[in-house]
Amino acid sequence: MPLDDGYGLTESTGAAVNGIGAEEGKVHASAGRLSENMEAKIVDPLTGKALFPGQKGELWLRGPTIMKGYIGDDKATAEILDSEGWLKTDRLKELIKYKAYQVPPAELEHILYTNPEIADVAVVPYPDEEAGQIPMAFVVRKPGSNITAAQVMEFVAKQVSPYKKIRRVAFINSIPKSHSGKILRRELVAYALSSGSSKL
Structure with missing residues (x-):
């Protein structure tokens, strides 16, 4: 049975985007087309204004399956839903x-996943007096791998702008995740701050 790509969130109560059929399944780096009655736009995260095709920004979704809000948490609801019903994904x-830069952890994680010596990875912010925050990678080595922190940092540095470079690395046995598979970044940040070590 063929597998179809898709994209959705808990807050969209299902797939907001679907790739349907064998032909669409062959399109790499695509999650498919918008689901029926779903709207999407890419916006400047600072201004909320829609951007032109090809420009990088934040994906917003709107449609009949988007949640109404978080029960009992008006603040969190206001942070993720705007007054017109757009969900900030x-x-x-x-x-x-x-x-002065914003670095998306997922982009760095994607790069690190392509390293054949890395089994799993998570990137989190680590406090830094000069920069505010620096990207820190928690790395699970594949069995038999002896990859070093310097090699991890060099691997990423060759593929990104200088401000996106990994500047701290910790090796760990497993990445803490929720039941749905989401990385528990707060736990990792707390772990890093409590240890203060480059190797955990």
């Missing part, structure tokens, strides 16, 4: 604020 609170 990218969770900008996860961005690492390095000096």
Whole structure:
């Protein structure tokens, strides 16, 4: 049975985007087309204004399946839903604020997953007096791997702009995740701060 790509969140109560059929399944780097009655736009995360095709920004979704809000948490609801019902999907609170730049952890994780010596990885913000925050990678080595922190940092540095470089690495046995598979970044940040070590 063929597998179809898709994209959705708990807050969209299902797939907001679907790739349907064998032909669409062959399109790499695509999650498919918008689901029926779903709207999407890419916006400047600072201004909320819609961007032109090809420009990078935050994905917003609107449609009949988007949640009404978080029960008993008006503040969290206001942070993720605007007054017109648009759902802000990218969770900008996860961005690492390095000096004047915003660094998305998922982008660095994607790069690190391509390293054949890495089994699992998570990137989190680590406090830094000069920069505000720096990208820190928690790395699970594959069995038999002896990859070093310097090699991890060099691997990423060759593929990103200087401000996105990994500047701290910790090796760990497993990445803490929720039942749904989401990385528990707060736990990792707390772990890093409590240890203060480059190797955990």
